[in-house]
Amino acid sequence: MAADYTATPFVGRTFGVTVSNLTKKFGNVTVLNNVSLEVRPGEIFCIMGPSGSGKSVLLKHIAGLERATSGEVRIGEHDAADPETRTKVHLALVFQAGALFSSLSVYDNLALYPREHKLCGEAGIRERVMHALSILSLEKAAQKFPSELSGGMKKRVAIARALVMEPQLLLYDEPTSELDPVMGATISEIIATLREQTAVTSIVVTHDRDLALSIGDRVAIIMDGRIRATGKAEEFRAPKDPAIANFLTPVIDLKNPRFKQLENNNE
């Protein structure tokens, strides 16, 4: 990872995010239940929680991709649900599954946004795209198509694509899943360095305890669609709440395996 990723230019100001009494129902199912939290400008805020607890749905509300049943999300003074907000705030979401266009090469996936928004000419776009690819050690993959990439490479391409958008607010959904431990650590370093160099606000949904506790300023734990706890990352090193301790550092118990408990619960 020799590339210099300190020179990535970002524009304008940075934004905080306020989630107020957000409730989301899909049919009769309540997925987010009165969620409130405040992310400060320039902060790395990590959201952790069990699978299915509502993390991705929460992130999509912040990105303006879902409509709340009640409550609201504000990015600075702007309503996240207002399509106009995307013209005022440079926001990039790194999707959990990458969400790359399969018919476009890696290069064209990255070039799409600056081309559509006419941010600069082709030479400028090439410079931006190759810079972002070099940050993630992907220069050799520029002409490949998504189907030719490993899961971890797709994840890195999705992050590179977000960098090309020069965001003021970066939303990551599981940025280190599917990566080997070294690449996971590298991604964590990139997230932290970008924030340090550019004061970009970063919201990171993750199952990666090491990432959250090493680079997160603050962490929120979401369980069953509710915020269970919010605090400084170090407060979660030895959590007192047994549910959080069991989630963050589960003990493998072969005498009383969890899948047997799941079977009993379903009976």
Ligand SMILES: Nc1ncnc2c1ncn2[C@@H]1O[C@H](COP(=O)(O)OP(=O)(O)OP(=O)(O)O)[C@@H](O)[C@H]1O
């Ligand atoms: N569009 C949708 N329609 C109906 N239900 C949905 C929809 N999107 C999400 N859900 C449900 O909302 C719940 C929370 O989903 P979400 O994707 O936010 O979980 P998550 O915390 O991100 O889980 P994971 O860690 O596995 O990614 C799940 O029960 C899911 O089935």
Ligand SMILES: [Mg+2]
């Ligand atoms: Mg998810």
